Amino acid sequence: MTSNAAGFAGWARQLGAIRLPNDPRIAQMAMLGTILAAGAYLYDFALDPRQTVLTFAAALLTQAITDRINGREAINYRSALITALSIALLLRADSLWVHPAAAVVAIGSKSLLRLRGKHLFNPSCCGVIVALLAMPGVWVSPGQWGNGIAIAGWIAVAGTMAVSRAARGDLSSAFMLFYGGAMLARVLWLGQRLAVFAHRMASGSLLLFAFFMISDPRTSPDDWRGRLVHSAIVAGLAFVLGAHFYANNPLLWALFLAAPAVPLWDTIFKAPQFEWKVKGESDVSEIQTSLVCDDCDKSLRRIAPADSGARLLRLLRRQGGGHAPQQNLEGRVGSP
Amino acid sequence: MVHHDDKTVISIMSDYQGDLSQFAMVVPVPTVLQRGQIHIGDPGVVKHLDDYSAPRLVEYDDPNPCQMFYPGAEAGMRMSRMAAPALAERKSANALGVKIEAQYTVGEYDIVILSARQSDGLETWLNENGYRIPSGASAALAPYIRDGMKFFVARVNLKEQAKTGLDYLRPIQFAFESPKFMLPIRLGMVNAAGPQDLVIYLLTENGRVETTNYRTIEMPTGIDVPQFVRDDFSKTYSAIFDRQVKLNDLRGIFTEYVWNMNWCDPCAAPPLSHEELKQLGVFWLDEQNPPPGWGGAPRPMYRPQMFIAATAGVVLTRLHVRYTAATFPEDLFFQETGDSNNFQVRYVLHRPWDGSPQACAAAATYFQELDQRRATEARNLADLTGWDIADIDRRMGLNPSKPSPAWWQNLWH
Numbered sequence: 076m077t078s079n080a081a082g083f084a085g086w087a088r089q090l091g092a093i094r095l096p097n098d099p100r101i102a103q104m105a106m107l108g109t110i111l112a113a114g115a116y117l118y119d120f121a122l123d124p125r126q127t128v129l130t131f132a133a134a135l136l137t138q139a140i141t142d143r144i145n146g147r148e149a150i151n152y153r154s155a156l157i158t159a160l161s162i163a164l165l166l167r168a169d170s171l172w173v174h175p176a177a178a179v180v181a182i183g184s185k186s187l188l189r190l191r192g193k194h195l196f197n198p199s200c201c202g203v204i205v206a207l208l209a210m211p212g213v214w215v216s217p218g219q220w221g222n223g224i225a226i227a228g229w230i231a232v233a234g235t236m237a238v239s240r241a242a243r244g245d246l247s248s249a250f251m252l253f254y255g256g257a258m259l260a261r262v263l264w265l266g267q268r269l270a271v272f273a274h275r276m277a278s279g280s281l282l283l284f285a286f287f288m289i290s291d292p293r294t295s296p297d298d299w300r301g302r303l304v305h306s307a308i309v310a311g312l313a314f315v316l317g318a319h320f321y322a323n324n325p326l327l328w329a330l331f332l333a334a335p336a337v338p339l340w341d342t343i344f345k346a347p348q349f350e351w352k353v354k355g356e357s358d359v360s361e362i363q364t365s366l367v368c369d370d371c372d373k374s375l376r377r378i379a380p381a382d383s384g385a386r387l388l389r390l391l392r393r394q395g396g397g398h399a400p401q402q403n404l405e406g407r408v409g410s411p
Numbered sequence: 412m413v414h415h416d417d418k419t420v421i422s423i424m425s426d427y428q429g430d431l432s433q434f435a436m437v438v439p440v441p442t443v444l445q446r447g448q449i450h451i452g453d454p455g456v457v458k459h460l461d462d463y464s465a466p467r468l469v470e471y472d473d474p475n476p477c478q479m480f481y482p483g484a485e486a487g488m489r490m491s492r493m494a495a496p497a498l499a500e501r502k503s504a505n506a507l508g509v510k511i512e513a514q515y516t517v518g519e520y521d522i523v524i525l526s527a528r529q530s531d532g533l534e535t536w537l538n539e540n541g542y543r544i545p546s547g548a549s550a551a552l553a554p555y556i557r558d559g560m561k562f563f564v565a566r567v568n569l570k571e572q573a574k575t576g577l578d579y580l581r582p583i584q585f586a587f588e589s590p591k592f593m594l595p596i597r598l599g600m601v602n603a604a605g606p607q608d609l610v611i612y613l614l615t616e617n618g619r620v621e622t623t624n625y626r627t628i629e630m631p632t633g634i635d636v637p638q639f640v641r642d643d644f645s646k647t648y649s650a651i652f653d654r655q656v657k658l659n660d661l662r663g664i665f666t667e668y669v670w671n672m673n674w675c676d677p678c679a680a681p682p683l684s685h686e687e688l689k690q691l692g693v694f695w696l697d698e699q700n701p702p703p704g705w706g707g708a709p710r711p712m713y714r715p716q717m718f719i720a721a722t723a724g725v726v727l728t729r730l731h732v733r734y735t736a737a738t739f740p741e742d743l744f745f746q747e748t749g750d751s752n753n754f755q756v757r758y759v760l761h762r763p764w765d766g767s768p769q770a771c772a773a774a775a776t777y778f779q780e781l782d783q784r785r786a787t788e789a790r791n792l793a794d795l796t797g798w799d800i801a802d803i804d805r806r807m808g809l810n811p812s813k814p815s816p817a818w819w820q821n822l823w824h
Contacts, residue, residue, distance in 0.1 A: 214748035
């Protein structure tokens with residue numbers, strides 16, 4: 076299995092270098108869309124196609140309205156689509172109105188719950204948690220993907236591509252390392268077989284969370300040190316909620332609870348804020364970073380796109396002045 | 412298994428067939444159980460629960476469509492016992508790091524609640540007390556000990572058993588409070604030669620139950636099958652289940668039934684009464700306050716295919732799993748979802764019209780369509796069971812399905 080995992084990571088790196096459309100969100104949408112379609116078709120998700128359609132409609136409509144209210148010229152439909160895809164992947168309900176309602180909450184939270192120029196919660200995480208708390212007939216099926224090593228591998232590959240382009244690979248890797256480490260320690264302490272650890276790490280839901288939710292660049296800390304702290308807190312909370320309190324959906328709750336501390340990490344560890352901005356029609360696009368700290372290196376403003384993720388990371392690392400952990404982690408993403 | 416607000420009642424019904432003096436059962440439990448937390452259940456109620464939720468056939472031209480046969484539930488965790496000596500001295504138990512927290516005789520069972528510090532000490536204690544523990548039990552016991560769990564160990568008290576006058580064992584029930592909504596299955600694998608089957612009936616207040624650490628899969632349902640299936644539905648359903656298990660690589664747990672206990676349609680058996688549910692451990696039903704509109708004691712109303720009883724707020728989920736040590740490395744962890752949709756496994760029979768194709772013009776068309784429908788039924792059954800389509804055709808009295816000519820065979824001729 077180790078060689079499998081190394082193989083997947085190798086592929087993932089190569090695939091990550093393939094030139095995809097300028098905006099990493101396009102790739103992310105394509106991957107989430109494929110995962111959703113595969114899940115609905117092969118794994119027979121308890122998901123009504125009408126729920127999916129309503130989720131998309133509600134997300135786009137809410138985005139259009141909030142963008143208009145906030146005076147933006149163009150509608151940020153890409154973010155709305157990603158949020159809608161995530162909600163359709165995660166949320167299950169026995170009625171039609173819950174999905175669109177959760178989508179409205181998710182997109183609305185981006186405008187309403189803001190601090191220091193960033194929205195506080197990952198929109199889909201917020202939508203799902205509010206639905207779980209306040210709406211009837213709602214659940215999340217963490218077991219829906221099963222624990223097949225093949226599907227886990229594919230999600231890891233897709234996820235690695237997505238996070239490497241969105242420049243948050245370090246967050247996913249660090250989270251998997253902390254969470255996996257805690258799991259491994261518990262399995263060893265209890266004297267369980269290593270198969271138990273492998274089974275947990277191959278959970279499709281865990282990998283989706285690690286690569287497509289916690290890694291959201293708009294709601295994660297801007298500096299790599301902040302991301303390290305954030306990933307440790309989310310992993311620790313999720314572990315305690317799951318292993319000690321036997322809570323359902325510990326990953327989602329941990330991210331939701333840890334999110335309000337992100338502005339604190341951004342205050343302590345200053346770095347330019349991430350913006351999804353793609354300019355120009357040429358295949359050389361730019362990801363602009365708007366500077367929120369005075370002492371940040373102005374050279375960060377313009378970053379070439381082909382391996383923009385990796386370069387941004389390199390720059391961030393240099394600027395942070397510390398030794399980044401993700402260099403060592405890259406090969407281990409998602410490998411139990 | 413009944414779960415509500417961190418409170419759990421587990422009833423274990425074993426279909427143990429061998430010498431009763433050899434029977435023993437070891438179940439990890441989160442807390443030390445008091446005498447009042449242990450109870451002997453009524454096997455009739457468990458049988459009723461099984462009948463009510465079993466996969467069923469419906470036949471549309473028949474007013475009494477339901478038939479069901481299904482082998483009873485077996486909850487594992489059984490270990491065979493060589494003899495029945497008296498319990499070991501407490502002193503010896505202490506030396507092994509095993510503490511006898513409590514011991515009771517309940518019905519035909521002698522029950523000991525143990526806690527242990529070391530798995531090998533526990534293994535030795537069980538061995539010294541006449542439980543033949545398969546090698547490897549120690550490794551399976553260790554994680555439960557580390558996790559602070561106690562062990563519920565039951566064996567048959569032959570004297571008490573003789574008093575019951577029964578030749579089978581009644582279900583043993585215990586109630587405890589813990590946030591863990593799980594079922595330990597690891598010990599059941601220790602001495603298992605091959606895959607083991609387990610049918611789990613879960614009673615909750617609001618929604619369907621699913622596993623959080625394995626995939627929960629709905630069995631195929633609502634499919635038209637040939638009429639001969641009625642002759643041996645039990646064998647057919649076994650084949651359908653075998654095939655689903657194989658298609659999913661022995662990974663995953665299958666949902667066979669989810670229904671609000673108010674009613675059923677069609678009914679394989681009438682819904683359980685208030686009293687029966689209470690016996691199974693459903694503790695949140697308040698007899699003093701029946702649900703509004705029902706006015707008093709449950710009085711099932713019978714319609715040809717439908718029962719309505721006054722039991723609001725109980726949902727039954729029936730899960731069926733075939734597990735091996737390799738594909739189920741962990742115990743089963745559950746969650747009660749918000750899903751209030753009903754689900755049942757049912758296969759549909761159509762009894763053909765008993766007339767002649769010459770009777771009228773429409774009859775000829777009917778028989779043509781009937782041939783097509785029966786061919787479809789044969790294919791459905793072949794898909795469901797993996798049986799040979801030629802055999803199915805023969806049993807249906809159809810001409811054996813010939814493979815249709817390849818597209819090019821009629822191209823130039």
